[in-house]
Amino acid sequence: MHCEYFVAGQCRSCADLLIPYSQQLMNKQQHLLSLLSTLNHRRPFAVELPVASATRGFRNKAKMVVQGTVEQPILGIIDNHQAIDLTACALYPAAFEQAFSHIQQFIRQAKLQPYDVQTRQGELKYVLLTSNGDGWLLRFVLRSQHHLAAIKKYLGDWQQQWPALEVCSVNIQPEHKAILEGEKEFILTAQTKLCHRLNDVNLYVQPQSFFQTNTQVAAALYQTARTWAAELHVTQVWDLFCGVGGFALHLASPSRQVTGIEISAPAIACASQSAQELGVHIDFRALDADAFAKAASHGPELLVVNPPRRGLGVSLCTQIELLKPKFLLYSSCNPETMHQDLLRLSHYQLTKVQLFDMFPHTAHAEVLCLLAREAN
Numbered sequence: 125m126h127c128e129y130f131v132a133g134q135c136r137s138c139a140d141l142l143i144p145y146s147q148q149l150m151n152k153q154q155h156l157l158s159l160l161s162t163l164n165h166r167r168p169f170a171v172e173l174p175v176a177s178a179t180r181g182f183r184n185k186a187k188m189v190v191q192g193t194v195e196q197p198i199l200g201i202i203d204n205h206q207a208i209d210l211t212a213c214a215l216y217p218a219a220f221e222q223a224f225s226h227i228q229q230f231i232r233q234a235k236l237q238p239y240d241v242q243t244r245q246g247e248l249k250y251v252l253l254t255s256n257g258d259g260w261l262l263r264f265v266l267r268s269q270h271h272l273a274a275i276k277k278y279l280g281d282w283q284q285q286w287p288a289l290e291v292c293s294v295n296i297q298p299e300h301k302a303i304l305e306g307e308k309e310f311i312l313t314a315q316t317k318l319c320h321r322l323n324d325v326n327l328y329v330q331p332q333s334f335f336q337t338n339t340q341v342a343a344a345l346y347q348t349a350r351t352w353a354a355e356l357h358v359t360q361v362w363d364l365f366c367g368v369g370g371f372a373l374h375l376a377s378p379s380r381q382v383t384g385i386e387i388s389a390p391a392i393a394c395a396s397q398s399a400q401e402l403g404v405h406i407d408f409r410a411l412d413a414d415a416f417a418k419a420a421s422h423g424p425e426l427l428v429v430n431p432p433r434r435g436l437g438v439s440l441c442t443q444i445e446l447l448k449p450k451f452l453l454y455s456s457c458n459p460e461t462m463h464q465d466l467l468r469l470s471h472y473q474l475t476k477v478q479l480f481d482m483f484p485h486t487a488h489a490e491v492l493c494l495l496a497r498e499a500n
């Protein structure tokens with residue numbers, strides 16, 4: 125993929141851009157297999173071919189720092205104290221450019237002065253934009269509530285100019301720190317969630333709930349989990365770190381009891397709406413995964429885990445060893461921490477692994493592993 129920003133040295137987010145894509149995939153697969161080779165295997169495990177991504181236009185979400193002025197807002201990144209306009213970044217589908225131009229127009233209309241990190245002046249820090257291919261979810265991250273009334277005032281006009289803007293919110297991040305968002309969120313539109321259709325499941329995203337950034341590869345990941353789980357003939361499933369329910373909803377069936385655990389209450393509200401629409405019963409609960417596992421007297425037959433980059437950690441791995449689920453499906457965006465966890469889960473034998481390339485042009489990889497418990 126050719127990228128003017130990369131050539132000009134203005135953006136290095138895609139650090140592996142000069143490596144041909146097939147080679148990028150091979151490098152990631154080799155790195156993964158070399159990590160897994162240090163596990164104490166009793167039996168060989170199946171290695172599936174990596175699932176490739178589109179090499180451009182694959183990101184459904186943009187996080188833009190806002191710089192410049194009210195009249196000429198710049199959406200992009202700050203590099204060496206300099207604002208770089210990234211509105212033509214090829215990682216986003218083409219429709220993002222038009223969306224960015226709507227947003228720049230809104231900034232001018234509501235007089236949202238970009239926040240200047242040096243002088244600590246201004247209000248608008250970031251815009252966070254998500255697309256489902258048709259509709260949009262837009263979040264303004266502001267320093268204070270000062271411009272909330274102005275945004276509310278213009279929102280009706282904006283939705284007339286841009287009818288595909290389904291959800292709009294304001295997040296308040298008062299601190300002078302490189303934190304993306306704060307706790308306070310005001311959803312200003314009647315519609316509060318954006319629907320993404322993945323396979324035969326509607327997944328809902330609302331501000332402050334995690335959603336995978338590569339929709340096409342995420343759909344393949346959930347579908348693969350469903351296929352692998354079907355071969356296990358299990359009736360009780362837990363999905364820990366379930367987010368808006370991607371795994372749980374794909375694994376639901378009338379003959380299975382499925383529980384989904386996630387710390388974010390907005391994400392659980394989204395997951396519950398999907399389950400209701402699908403007509404399946406899933407016990408979704410907004411809880412800490414570690415606390416939930418510790419309080420349980422017995423485990424499920426199949427445990428699905430998809431933790432943040434930090435992995436499961438010692439405490440949760442110890443609890444999994446005590447609860448003894450027959451099978452583990454571990455989905456990870458950080459093969460290093462997953463590897464550490466698999467070393468801790470010493471009673472589990474790796475049976476199958478597959479790499480899902482959610483993040484082309486970087487060294488990051490999503491991995492799905494199936495493990496089976498060996499005798500006690």
Ligand SMILES: C[S@@+](CC[C@H](N)C(=O)[O-])C[C@H]1O[C@@H](n2cnc3c(N)ncnc32)[C@H](O)[C@@H]1O
Binds near residue numbers: 334335365387
């Ligand atoms: C990598 S995301 C996976 C989400 C989901 N499985 C998916 O496919 O979209 C990790 C999720 O873990 C949640 N999380 C973080 N810490 C948690 C905790 N202590 N207990 C439960 N969930 C947690 C995050 O809010 C996030 O939704």
